[in-house]
Amino acid sequence: MKKWVWFLIGLVSLALTLIASIFTQNDNLIIKVSGTVGIISILISGIFLGAFVNGDKQRANYFSETIEKQEQSCQ
Numbered sequence: 001m002k003k004w005v006w007f008l009i010g011l012v013s014l015a016l017t018l019i020a021s022i023f024t025q026n027d028n029l030i031i032k033v034s035g036t037v038g039i040i041s042i043l044i045s046g047i048f049l050g051a052f053v054n055g056d057k058q059r060a061n062y063f064s065e066t067i068e069k070q071e072q073s074c075q
Contacts, residue, residue: 017033
């Protein structure tokens, strides 16, 4: 999907949270929902990027790649 679609999904979820917060007169709802969505997004992106691996796994991944693959990932 295009990047702007995800941006629009974020805006729509923020708008729905804002509307729900106004109707329930609960200001903390905005903070809780947007914080939860933000933390979940960071965790999912970290898992997909492989940012939560230890040093041994990262070193093994680095040395198992060919030079061509390393050059492609830098571009």
